Amino acid sequence: MRITPRPWVAALEPYVPGRPAPSDAGSLASNEPGLVASAVVATAVGEALRRVHRYPDPLATVLRERLAGLHDVEPDRILVGNGSDELILLLVMAYAAAGGSVVVADPSYRLHETTARSLGAGVRRVPLAGWAHDVAAMTAVPADLCLVANPHNPAGTAVPARAIEAALPAARAGFVVVDEAYVEFADDPAETSAVRLAAEGRLVVLRTFSKAYGLAGMRVGYLVGPPEVVTDLRRIRAPFSVNALAQVAATAALADRVHLDRTVAWVRAGRRRLGELFERAGYRTIPSQANFVLVLAEDEAGLIERLLAGGVSVRPGSALGVPGAVRVTVPGEEGFALLERALMGPGGRAAGAE
């Protein structure tokens, strides 16, 4: 006898990671920062290795208190998770699984939609308007959860927090979840972030250490929201999901403001440079508030092959719900050199765009 998964599980495709590039510098498919993590992280993790015979603190108390200080909220409004991916899973589990519903953008961050489907929640999609979230249209849909990635992935656009604030009173979703994985990179993070609205009860904000802090491999994210939400998620989460080294790494990274500022400055300048490079090669790009740029390319497959031949991997738009595009992460200096050569050829001419 063969065991078969639940029908909504069988309907899903396994996650397809970005294609590996021949070198680290050319890996521009997964939005990891072009700069490595702060050096203080390695020192802190090295010391913490001596205590790995102990279970981690289930509530990540030290990190949680630092985050509470950063956002000027009580620690009971914060929950640390195994990447924001775990928190998305827990939110859907608690509030939309088994017959509930979520509303997402079209296109959306894939995980928002696949998590909902994998737990038997219905999904409604609301198209972007001019490549940005149509927050009014999304919140007008009756649903248990409204999942907004701000800045948006893969478009890279951002909506101001006041647009979300304006939509809240009439919102028909039980909760609005604002996934702010890239918010540190926005031109004005304070205007963009909805974290100040998380006190009011209808909104939850997700943040991550995977992007601006350069700790994607450590798997740490957190939620800021009403204490009741934190309590509900604690009912269902695996208590030790955030390992001891990850907690120490995130706490150390948080203390190195200089490194964060350097990464953010690099990304802000880099995304402009990335946009200009592709425009020079004959492509249109969407202005970005994140650490990647969406490049519109009718010859999606051809562009991907050409870049790969030059040692650069990017994410195909067709895998992200935007066929006819590629998503390119802001590289480090070496990655820019590879990209420039792959796109423009040795003579500085666009090699493939007619």
Ligand SMILES: *Cc1c(COP(=O)(O)O)cnc(C)c1O
């Ligand atoms: C990269 C990304 C995340 C980060 O997920 P982690 O699990 O924290 O690594 C979350 N949301 C969006 C929209 C992302 O692009």
